[in-house]
Amino acid sequence: MQFDEIVAVRKSDAAWRLLRADNAPLLLAFLGRVFVDDNVREISESELVSLLDDELYALNARLGAGTYPRTPKAYLDEWAAPDAGWLRKYYVAESDEPHYDATPAVERAVAWVRSLRDRDFVATESRLQTVFDLLRQIVYGTSTDPEVRLAELRRRRAEIDAEIDAAERGDFHVLDSTSRRDRYQQFSDLARALLADFREVEANFRTLDRQMRQRIATWRGTKGELLDEVVGSRNVISDSDQGRSFQAFYDLLLSADRLDELDQLVRHAQSLADAAESDVRLTNIHHDWLDAGTRAQSTVRRLSEQLRRFLDDQAWLENRRVMDLLRSIESSAYTVRDRRLDDFTHEIDSPAPEVHLPMERPLYRPAATVDIASEGIEDGEAQGASEALFEQIHVDPAPLIEGVRHLLRRHDQVTLADMVADRPLEQGLAELITYLALSDDGFAKVFDEQNHESVHWVDDAGQGRTARVPRVIYTRKSAEAATAEQESR
Structure with missing residues (x-):
């Protein structure tokens, strides 16, 4: 990285700001325990305030009164402010109470601080094996030459045949305690890193949705061009690289056979005394993956529904002045979003209100009445069937x-x-x-x-x-x- 790039990251990255914050130990300890260790993806404001109140009470009792003098609500408002970016504050459906979730910056900061711990054992052999496996998948998985693929399959078959022959003779290699510990450590790191990546996946999905909304709000072309742009990008979230990779992972995780196999393998690996100490979080890590994956999937579905409603509003209310005013406000908000509040200025239409005296208004004039004849009216009959209006056809x-x-x-x-x-x-x-x-x-x-x-x-x-x-x-x-x-x- 270059010097200027590091300076820019230092000023703008939320994780770096967290590490430089005065309350960084409180932030890392409390948010890391609630949102990272306990894998909480959504918590109401009252519950989070109660947990933080207990944390502050214990710290003030141990470190001295006044160490953290502010109220829990004040700390949460500061951490969720746009210039901090450590908590995401939002409202859920059918609830008027704010909810919170940690941002990817908290995951990165907690992971970096944990990486500073001294390790008495560093896995190297299993990582090298993983490197070879990944390179083989890249090289042979993208090859279109049948001979290359056949050669690789024959090589793997020869290795398996050799292992089968050796096992039938009773000659096979058993992993020693060091090799088991090596591989278990790599599994533990990958499992926790994968769980931490889900928050960043959700944040990237929201960024894609925000970019599409901004493009629609600031559109100045014709209606046909806008529809062509939106229809061409209707699957912008699910068809992105992140969306495809997440969907492939989620489909694999939903396989009942794979889940049963994963559960049996983890429990058997932890049963080996010299492999690793018992860890409840790793024992049930696949359940945490499912919870986090389901939440990310729900986020994609909710964003898609909101975007579809957003497009419906754009199509049906395009010619109304109220929508023009709303889009103008949104466009102005996007323009001044990244500016400092001290530099923000806005012109007003008039320095004083216009006054209209009551005597300037015209007197009331009764409206002329119109006689309506209602004799001889007969019930009409509908022309055509109305059931077709309720039939919808969706083609996948x-x-x-x-x-x-x-x-x-x-x-x-x-x-x-x-x-x-x-x-x-x-x-x-x-x-x-x-x-x-x-x-x-x-x-x-x-x-x-x-x-x-x-x-x-x-x-x-x-x-x-x-x-x-x-x-x-x-x-x-x-x-x-x-x-x-x-x-x-």
């Missing part, structure tokens, strides 16, 4: 994307007609429109306006339907192009 684009990828493995390019011929439409026009809006990193989509093709399907009533659309061509992307597109995003 994931199977369609997988179908395009499947055909592109055998061909460099395929058309929409080829896709429909291979996989007939099951949801009619809605599925056809979804095909037209597909986007994926693995292939590109081209509309040929000069040529048209007909798409046929059978609706729910058994009638044949035909749509004439421009020719749509899906072409396979190279690995370099897909990587470049992801980096540009």
Whole structure:
């Protein structure tokens, strides 16, 4: 790191500010115990105030009265202030009481202070084995050459066959106490680090959501361009690198077989006397992973729902002046968000209010009455069925994307007609429109306006339907192009 970069991090990083704070020992001890050690992801203000009050009482009794003279509420307000950034204060649904959660800065600061402890044993061998395994996954997992993959699989099979032969002869290697301790220490560090990363994952999801909202609030183009921008990024949270990695981890964690295997392996490893001392947190670490993962998943779902409502407001109320005023206020707030309050200035319309005297107002004039004849009115009948207004069709684009990828493995390019011929439409026009809006990193989509093709399907009533659309061509992307597109995003 360069000198200027370190100076910038020192001024702006919340974890560094925490370590420099006057109450850093209280911050690290209290927040580390409540939010890191106990894995609390959400706590009400009354509960947190009660816990901090007990902590302050014990410290003042031991260190002397007046060591921490302020009230617990005052400390929490200071730690949750924007210029501190150590606690996230927010409101949950159906509750008028604030709730708190620690920010990733607290996790990083607590982990760094813990790393300063002297260690009588440092694992090295297991880390080297992990390095080899990761490099093999990278090299052979990205190779498209069948011969390379077959060679690696044969090598692994030969090693397994050799181990089987040796085990049948009774000749096998048993890990000694040092090797077991080496590997258990690495498991402990990775398990705790993985649990700590969930708060940063949630914070990154909120940052992605905030960036999309800012883009919508400050948009100055046409409505069509805005919708094109939003529809193209409708999966900005779930399709990000962080979102894909988290979803893959969460799907793996939800496997009942994997959870049972993990629970048995952890308990058996801790049963070895020389492997490690008993640690209840590590014994049930997979439950903490599930709780943290479920909360992160709920955060993604809640942000997606809020963003969808935000877009609905933008589409339906775009022409109303009240929305223009609100967006203007939001845009101004984003502009002055990072400025110091001392430098903030704002102009007002008038230095004094306008006064309207009562005698200047016109006298009351009664409105003219209109006679309404209500004789001869008959009940009308509705034209058409209203049930169709309540029927909604949702087409999942994931199977369609997988179908395009499947055909592109055998061909460099395929058309929409080829896709429909291979996989007939099951949801009619809605599925056809979804095909037209597909986007994926693995292939590109081209509309040929000069040529048209007909798409046929059978609706729910058994009638044949035909749509004439421009020719749509899906072409396979190279690995370099897909990587470049992801980096540009």
